[in-house]
Amino acid sequence: MKLWQKIFLAVFSLTVICISITGDITIIRSFQMTVDTARDRAVSEVEYIVSGLDSQVLYERLLNDNLQISEEKVDEIIQKWLGENGGQLLFVFAENQNGVTYEAEKTAAAGELGEATQYITQGLVDQMDEDERYFSEIVSDNNRYYILTGTRWVPAERVRYLITWSDISDIYRSVNSQLRFQMIFSMVLSAIAGIALIFMVVRMLEPLRRINSGLRIIARGRYQTRLPEGKGAPEMRELAHNINVMAKSVENHTEKLKLQAENRRQFVDSLAHEMKTPLTSILGFADMLRISRKIPEEKREEYANIIFEEAKRLKNLSGKLMELSMTKHVALDMTFVSARELVAELKKTLAPLLAQKHSQLLVYTDDMFIPMDRELMKSVFYNLIENACKASKDGQNIAFIALRKEKWAVFCVKDNGIGMSETDVKMAMEPFFMVDKMASRQAGGTGLGLMLCFEIVRQHKGQIGIESQLGKGTVVTVSLPLEQQPDDGEDVKEGEVG
Numbered sequence: 001m002k003l004w005q006k007i008f009l010a011v012f013s014l015t016v017i018c019i020s021i022t023g024d025i026t027i028i029r030s031f032q033m034t035v036d037t038a039r040d041r042a043v044s045e046v047e048y049i050v051s052g053l054d055s056q057v058l059y060e061r062l063l064n065d066n067l068q069i070s071e072e073k074v075d076e077i078i079q080k081w082l083g084e085n086g087g088q089l090l091f092v093f094a095e096n097q098n099g100v101t102y103e104a105e106k107t108a109a110a111g112e113l114g115e116a117t118q119y120i121t122q123g124l125v126d127q128m129d130e131d132e133r134y135f136s137e138i139v140s141d142n143n144r145y146y147i148l149t150g151t152r153w154v155p156a157e158r159v160r161y162l163i164t165w166s167d168i169s170d171i172y173r174s175v176n177s178q179l180r181f182q183m184i185f186s187m188v189l190s191a192i193a194g195i196a197l198i199f200m201v202v203r204m205l206e207p208l209r210r211i212n213s214g215l216r217i218i219a220r221g222r223y224q225t226r227l228p229e230g231k232g233a234p235e236m237r238e239l240a241h242n243i244n245v246m247a248k249s250v251e252n253h254t255e256k257l258k259l260q261a262e263n264r265r266q267f268v269d270s271l272a273h274e275m276k277t278p279l280t281s282i283l284g285f286a287d288m289l290r291i292s293r294k295i296p297e298e299k300r301e302e303y304a305n306i307i308f309e310e311a312k313r314l315k316n317l318s319g320k321l322m323e324l325s326m327t328k329h330v331a332l333d334m335t336f337v338s339a340r341e342l343v344a345e346l347k348k349t350l351a352p353l354l355a356q357k358h359s360q361l362l363v364y365t366d367d368m369f370i371p372m373d374r375e376l377m378k379s380v381f382y383n384l385i386e387n388a389c390k391a392s393k394d395g396q397n398i399a400f401i402a403l404r405k406e407k408w409a410v411f412c413v414k415d416n417g418i419g420m421s422e423t424d425v426k427m428a429m430e431p432f433f434m435v436d437k438m439a440s441r442q443a444g445g446t447g448l449g450l451m452l453c454f455e456i457v458r459q460h461k462g463q464i465g466i467e468s469q470l471g472k473g474t475v476v477t478v479s480l481p482l483e484q485q486p487d488d489g490e491d492v493k494e495g496e497v498g
Helices: 003-064 071-085 108-119 122-126 169-204 206-219 234-291 297-327 339-357 374-391 422-427 437-442 449-459
Strands: 089-095 101-106 134-141 144-153 160-167 334-338 361-365 369-373 398-405 408-415 463-469 473-481 492-495
Touching: 003 071, 003 134, 003 144, 003 160, 003 169, 144 169, 169 206, 206 234, 234 297, 334 339, 334 374, 339 361, 339 369, 339 374, 339 398, 369 374, 369 473, 374 398, 374 408, 374 449, 374 473, 422 463, 449 463, 449 473
Parallel strands: 361 398
Antiparallel strands: 089 101, 089 160, 134 144, 144 160, 334 369, 361 492, 398 408, 408 473, 463 473
């Protein structure tokens, strides 16, 4: 069952129930008020009869100049009053000396009730409490309804009960007619309400239908599709807005995945191109050594050196490619590393490179402990310092600075080399990017160093930035988050490695 059908059935059922209950309650309430009015009118009639009989009893007392009146005289007064007035008086019950109630009088009007007179029994009289002035009962016979109303009357020593009747069959016929009309009216009104409700539900759910259609289009891969947000109820507009936000997020994510796939394709293409050059050289010179038997020793040594250097470059390239892959999938071995120990290890590792360049490493560092993967971050700083050496001329010094700034450990590698343009700075994090490819290849570079550095720093939840000017040098800044630190020590003073 569709949503609009469920909503229609639920609301329609509730509407029909409310209409029926409201109509029934209204009719029943009106019926009760009408019956209560009839009861009040019947009580008024009883009061009128009692008042008339009391007047006759008082007249007899005054006429005979006697405050007492005999029971026989009371019966005569009742008979005389009935003969003159008639009315709705049915029965007169009286108690004898032993307290037994008996039927003293039965008027001709009682015959109109037929079998309903069976309700006028000792039990009906007994329903009246001594403190209660009037009592009444509704009885029925052959689809006719009557109100029997009575009262206690004590004109002399004996207690008498006067009972009257009123025909209220018209009230019951009226209420039955109203109930039938209400049923027909409810059916007609429910049908009209049902038709209007179908129109309203379909119209209210129209934005949802459009949203559903839009979602089907988006599900087929057209993530650029956007739903209209200016139609429908506020909830529908909000839903459309949220779906648009989701579609935009999915579109952006899909574009990122496409970009990543394209970058990986370019990565493989570039790697294949980078590996092709050393492999071609290796195969070419190896083939010359294999074919030519009379090669001077000087040439043989030159060819062997070329093969060795190209093989070494190929090894570096494949190793860095594997390292780049591992840093994306291998969990970091995080430990607190002392900045002093890290600097000492870097000095020892970089000593041959600096000696070859006739350069010095100028160091200034705060004494602090940084949470990091020791080997990976050593690789980062080694790459940065190695790149600084490659970008610098022989004899130019390299600066390495490590400072603590609030909750960050900030490392700076500064050189005074060839520098980079703004465009080169933006592209510096791309794989295989080199400012001077010829010079970099001659220096043994692969173009993967900065990309590796970026991935490693990213996995450390850190940041890496590059500031550079052509002809003036480059500053690479690495910021790593600090956690709880051991006790502070003294700063490491500026040192140098020749």
